Amino acid sequence: MAAEAWVTLATNDSYAVGALVLAHSLKSVNTTRPLVVMITDQVSSAMRNRLGSVSCLVQEVNVMDSHDSAHLALLARPELGITFTKLHCWALTDFSKCVFLDADTLVIQNCDELFEREEFSAAADAGWPDCFNSGVFVFRPSMETYSKLLSFAVAEGSFDGGDQGLLNSYFSDWATKDISRRLPFIYNMTASGSYSYRPAYKQFGKNVRIVHFIGSPKPWQASEASAFQRPVPGDHIGQWWNIFVNHVLPCLSSDMLPIQRPHNQLIEQPDVSLSSPIKERIHATHIDNESLRLDYVALMKQLWDAAEVNETVAEAAIQTRPTNLTEFSHLPASNHDLSHSLPKKTAIIPSFIEPDSFASSHTDSAESKHTGVAAQFAQLVIKEDTRQAVGKEDQHYQPQDTPHHGVVVTGEEASAAVASAVASAPSTREAWEQGHIDYTGKDSFDNIMEKIAKTLQSQQKP
Ligand SMILES: O=c1ccn([C@@H]2O[C@H](COP(=O)(O)OP(=O)(O)O[C@H]3O[C@H](CO)[C@@H](O)[C@H](O)[C@H]3O)[C@@H](O)[C@H]2O)c(=O)[nH]1
Numbered sequence: 001m002a003a004e005a006w007v008t009l010a011t012n013d014s015y016a017v018g019a020l021v022l023a024h025s026l027k028s029v030n031t032t033r034p035l036v037v038m039i040t041d042q043v044s045s046a047m048r049n050r051l052g053s054v055s056c057l058v059q060e061v062n063v064m065d066s067h068d069s070a071h072l073a074l075l076a077r078p079e080l081g082i083t084f085t086k087l088h089c090w091a092l093t094d095f096s097k098c099v100f101l102d103a104d105t106l107v108i109q110n111c112d113e114l115f116e117r118e119e120f121s122a123a124a125d126a127g128w129p130d131c132f133n134s135g136v137f138v139f140r141p142s143m144e145t146y147s148k149l150l151s152f153a154v155a156e157g158s159f160d161g162g163d164q165g166l167l168n169s170y171f172s173d174w175a176t177k178d179i180s181r182r183l184p185f186i187y188n189m190t191a192s193g194s195y196s197y198r199p200a201y202k203q204f205g206k207n208v209r210i211v212h213f214i215g216s217p218k219p220w221q222a223s224e225a226s227a228f229q230r231p232v233p234g235d236h237i238g239q240w241w242n243i244f245v246n247h248v249l250p251c252l253s254s255d256m257l258p259i260q261r262p263h264n265q266l267i268e269q270p271d272v273s274l275s276s277p278i279k280e281r282i283h284a285t286h287i288d289n290e291s292l293r294l295d296y297v298a299l300m301k302q303l304w305d306a307a308e309v310n311e312t313v314a315e316a317a318i319q320t321r322p323t324n325l326t327e328f329s330h331l332p333a334s335n336h337d338l339s340h341s342l343p344k345k346t347a348i349i350p351s352f353i354e355p356d357s358f359a360s361s362h363t364d365s366a367e368s369k370h371t372g373v374a375a376q377f378a379q380l381v382i383k384e385d386t387r388q389a390v391g392k393e394d395q396h397y398q399p400q401d402t403p404h405h406g407v408v409v410t411g412e413e414a415s416a417a418v419a420s421a422v423a424s425a426p427s428t429r430e431a432w433e434q435g436h437i438d439y440t441g442k443d444s445f446d447n448i449m450e451k452i453a454k455t456l457q458s459q460q461k462p
C-alpha cells in the first residue's frame, strides 16, 4: 500500500495542543495511518517533543502569510493569514494520498475509509454550502500542484483572506464535478455555527465521525471556553476536554499552555491555566455548564436592552421571545425562548455594577429615567438557585414563591443599577455584549452575589 497519512498543522503551542488532542483521538479510533504534524519555528521544543512522543511525525515548515490584510480584515480574523501555511501539505510527497485535518478537529469514530476518496474531496461549509470547508480534505501531495497553488495564491489572493477562500477558488469545480468529492457532513461536522439543525443532529448525530470546532474560541482556549455563545449539539466539547484532561494536560507544564484569545492575542495566563488546582479549573470551564452560560448571557442581554428602551420591550424581553432584539438572531430558538427556562422576573446583575453606583441610584431612584421600566422588574429576585434553574434546558422551570436564600431587591433598584452601569462602564458593557464575559473571574456568579450583598449591607448601615 502506498504511504498514506493524516496531516495537520500547528504554527504555535496553542494549536499544538489541539493537534495533541487530535492525535489521541485518532489513536483511540485505531486508525491505521500515521499523523503528520506540520509545525513552524514558533512551536516550542518542549511541544515538539510532546508531539513526537504521541507518535506524530513532526515536519517543520515555514510560515506563509497571505499578507492580505484587507481580506483578512473583512473576516475580522487577522490570524487566518497563517493558514496559508496549510498549502505546504501538498509538498509532503513521501505520501501518495493524505487527509488534512485542522488542529481544531476531533475524530470520534474510525474513518479510514476517507483514504478511498480522491483529490479533491471535502465537505460543504455549513455557512455557505456551495463552498467546501477546508478543515477536512482529501488530497494527493504533488510538487506540481503545490507550485500551482502558490502561483494561484499570489495572482488571485483569497476571497476570505484564508486558505479556505483560496482552495475554493482553485478547486472551483468541487461542487459540480463529481458527487463523490463531496464528503458527507459527518466527516466535518461544524460543532458551532450560527445555524444548527437540531432534529438532523438527533437523527444522524450518531454517525458523526469528525467534529470541527470552527471559529473562536477553540476548546483549548480555557479562559474563553466559557464564552462559547453558540450551543453545540451533543457534548463534543466535553469529549474534547475528556481527551485533553486525561491524555494531554498531565503531560504539559503550565508554560506549555498559553491561553490564546481570539484574534491571535497571545496572552500568558499561568494564574488561570495550571497554577490553580486543575480539577477546580476544569470544573469551572466544563461544558456541562454550557447551557447555563448561554442563558446567563442571553438574560444579561435582555436586561440591558430592557433597561434602556421602554416598557413594552422590557415586558417583551421578560415575558416572551425577544424577537425585536436583533442581536439575539445568532442564538437558536431554544435560547430565544427564555420564558421556558428562566424564572420570570428573576435577574442576575453583572459584576461591573459597582456597589457605589447601585447605592446612589437606589437613593436617587425617583430621578431615574428608568423608573418606568423598573415597574416591569418589580420584586426582582436574585437568588442563587437561578443557576440550577437556567441549567435545565428542557425542563419548564417553576419559580418558587419564596426564595430560600439570596438577596431580594426591588425592580427600581435593579433596573437603576443596570442603567447606571450602562452609563458608568461602557467598555465593560461592550465586552459583555461581544460575549467576552469572565464567568470564572470578575463576572462569576459568586462575585456578583458578593457585590450585591455588600451593597445591600452598606445600605442597611445607618
Ligand atoms: O494561528 C494559527 C491559525 C491556524 N492554524 C492552523 O490552521 C487551521 C485553520 O485555522 P482555524 O482557526 O481552525 O480556522 P477555522 O476556525 O476552522 O476557520 C475556517 O477558515 C479557515 C481559513 O480559511 C480554514 O483554514 C478553516 O478550515 C475553516 O474552517 C487550524 O486548525 C490549525 O491547524 C495554526 O496552526 N495557527
Ligand SMILES: [Mn+2]
Binding pocket: 102, 103, 104, 105, 135, 212, 213, 214, 215
Ligand atoms: Mn478549523
